[in-house]
Amino acid sequence: MIEQVTVYLAILAVIVVPGFLAAFLSPKWDD
Incomplete structure (x- = not known):
């Protein structure tokens, strides 16, 4: 179970990272 979670x-x-x-480093969202 732990292996699957890992x-x-x-x-x-x-x-996600x-x-x-x-998205965080690119200012396109603020444009």
Whole structure:
């Protein structure tokens, strides 16, 4: 069970972090 949760969190982080950084560092949302 713990392994599945770790893998799920890892995948979620890999998907969310780059998108969050791109949206946060890019000023296009404020345009």
